[in-house]
Amino acid sequence: MALQWLTLVGTIWLQSINGTNSNFPAYSSQLKHLLSLSQLQLNNLAVASDVGKLFGWFSGLAAAHLPLWFVLMIGSILGLIGYGIQYLFLTNRISSLSYGHVFLLTIFSGNSICWINTVCYMVMISNFPFDRQVAVGISTSYLGISAKIYTNLVDAFFPSSPKERAKAFLLLNSTLPLVVCTFVAPMIRDINSGKSMRVEIGFVVIFVITIVTGIYAVTTSFGSMSRGMSPVTVVIGMGMLLLAPVVVPVAEKTMERLQKKCWIRRGERVHDVHVVEEVGGVEIEDGCKGGERSVGENTIGVRLMVMKVEFWLYLFVYLFGATLGLVYLNNLGQITESRGSSKASSLVSLSSSFGFFGRLVPALLAYICSRNKCMASTPVSIAAMMLPMSLAFFSLLSSTTLSLYISTAIIGFCTGAITSIAVSTTTDLFGAKNFSLNHNIVVANIPIGSFLFGDLAALIYRQQSDAKNGKCMGMGCYQTTFIMWGSLCFFGSFLALVLHSRTSK
Template identity: 35%
Template sequence: MVFLLCLLAGCSICWFNTVCFVLCIQNFPASRALALSLTVAFNGVSAALYTLAGNAIDPSSDDIYLLLNALVPLITSIVALLPILRQPSLDPLSPDGVRRDSIIFLILNFIAIFTGVYLLLFSSTSSNSTEASLLLGGALLLLMFPLCIPGVVYARDWFHHTIHSSFHLQGSGFILVDVDDLELHKELLTRELSNHENGDGGVAIQKSPREKEGCCETIVGKDRLIMLGEEHPASLLVRRLDFWLYYIAYFCGGTIGLVYSNNLGQIAQSLGQSKHTTTLLTMYSAFSFFGRLLSAAPDYLRVKMYFARTAWLTIALVPTPIAFFLLAISGSALALKIGTALVGLSSGFIFAAAVSITSELFGPNSIGVNHNILITNIPLGSLIYGLVAAIVYDSNASSVGLNIITDSVVCMGRKCYFLTFVWWGCLSVLGLGSSLLLFLRTRHAYDLFERNRISTQLY
């Protein structure tokens, strides 16, 4: 029964995510990254929200979580079905419409940040059902507040003149490819490449054999992407080196963070921190939420600090190996909390940014199929990483002696997860290296697109 429930839940997650991603890309072509980051971000507060709801209904019952997981998604899906079926016509937005969307998304990000802070501070502090009910009511009000968007739209003029102008938002896309402008960018890119080929050849996509300087230059330059937004059917996608670098970066980054969260209760128990399990789960959920929101930061920082989105992915992977090596070195409560926060922040950023990266590198119209191919690494990684962790756990439980509690084998001490943390840390370093190589291979395409975007705005 548990296996069947997990199977159904896994299938429903894929379906929910795919529908949400496709709807965001279709309805917000100029603000995809911002819409996607918000959509994925609220997945990160589900644990804290369910904790509040469970404490409000019956703090002593664990079965209430199963009931909530059965009813809440069903009810919210029925409510969301109405606006999904009655979508407005997808006409191209005017410049004023793009600016309006950027204002709305900026406000929504502030609301989301406040919601995350609220859940982080109060979700695990309620001591009785009355207090938990009040806190749950506050959380629901914050979650319902974005429905007041019509009022926000009417107030946009005031906001634009007082606050929005200081951000210098040019549209709201980082370097996402607008489908309507794709042909124009193709034409500009073809013209630029032709000029380079007829000129001194200083910037060529593939260098001649005499210009190659070694193995690294070959790896970086061979068959790399020439432009962003080019559609890749599945048959072409799996033949791309860039895709497999991307796959490894996700497999050895975000997926490890997800497996860590799934084992967090057992990890806390082994380190003698069982009383902090709820706090740790809430902390992971909250920092994952903030990481998902941070994935939209490049869209607002583009004017002052420009990086390719694959560069931001590389930066986001840095905290993961730091966290696992810290956990391997120290088993203290402080190290466990810091490591959990770092893993949550890193994996949250990756989960949200990955959808935009897939759209940019392999085409927005193929996102539904291509991103589902990418996230096949999640069940694969969950199986492999979870199996290795279980083998290490059981072997150490046998060596230190068995503690039988309700017919379960319990391993206590740092050695229960020491090798697992080292293993995960080394793999996350591999993911970091793969992400860095992906950035080096795609930087040229991002730079070309940014230059073409600026040139189209000037003229």
């Protein structure tokens, strides 16, 4: 059990540094000026990061045939190459790097995220088969504060000039995942552990720590609330909260030492075979060493999956939901600039923090409702997230700063929630056996949507921009874009309900 919880702690640390593409809006404007890019070229760099997900199925195949620690290291090395060479170029250690080279390197760095995500998902689904949505939701929630972690580190330890900040983000993006992956790699393994009552207690402790972490992230995202706290203090506080989940495997290890053998209440000692539970109609043998896990699921492969109507409904639901949210967050730097604001970093931290809670809430609801048998279907849950997200896009038509902050928080929350729910949706629809490959096929919609929606927004931006400097200022820059995105998101919620009606049986 201690090793089982240690794998969850390891995936928490991995996800907390795996959102290297989510901090792009924090330095995109500086990168635009440093490389003399047009708005369309800049958007294509954001698309390139998502294009890496088109090749995410490579990580799925690798995870099925290679040790997971090795898959993890491949992902970190790809990120080192992609971001590291860009950093060397900006610091003049490499010359004559063309836009095409930068585009290709961004694809490399975007693909690296898929490898780390695949490992985290597989470990959680394997090690917590009866609470997989809870375990996956907890670990992926930390991906929501990844951008804030990077922003805090840059604020604390690097110069504040825009030019140097862009270099700092690229340096951290290239090196931090490699360091953490190297440290966590020994923890990443399949632990054949049965279900015990202490799983309940462990999840409660992890939830409390995670919620406190999210509250800390949100409060320190607002300058008024964190006034008086130096950036270094904020980083130290976040570091302590990231280390806090270790108390669960440590406590579990202590319990294992105190209870070397299991007992059942019959007044007699039993060797190593223990309690038999019935979970979902399947008898599971549980005990000190853990029994074999067997859960009946309808598992299908990629070929059969893409022939199902449910797959295409699910794909478009994701496209008009989580993908649209990611496109908005990728363009947050330019959206903020067009409104005459210089608060891009604080908005990135805000969306990151609310994305954290968005990813966590489905896990918390799954934990509570699975005990009370009240859980709604995952397509209905996705539809419930897409409706407020659609309203948030329309509220961006208001020119007030308050509407910008509120809408960004809602879109960050809903995007995170849909991304978390999607992991369980893939396993519910197509089974867990081929999850690593199936889910990477599903998320291939992200680069497609990023290209279509992002480039269209960039073209509208260019039509409204000043012919001399290519900049667009005012509400007209993104007005049409917000109307289009809000309408598509609303239509996506309808498709989610159609998917529910087809899978409700």
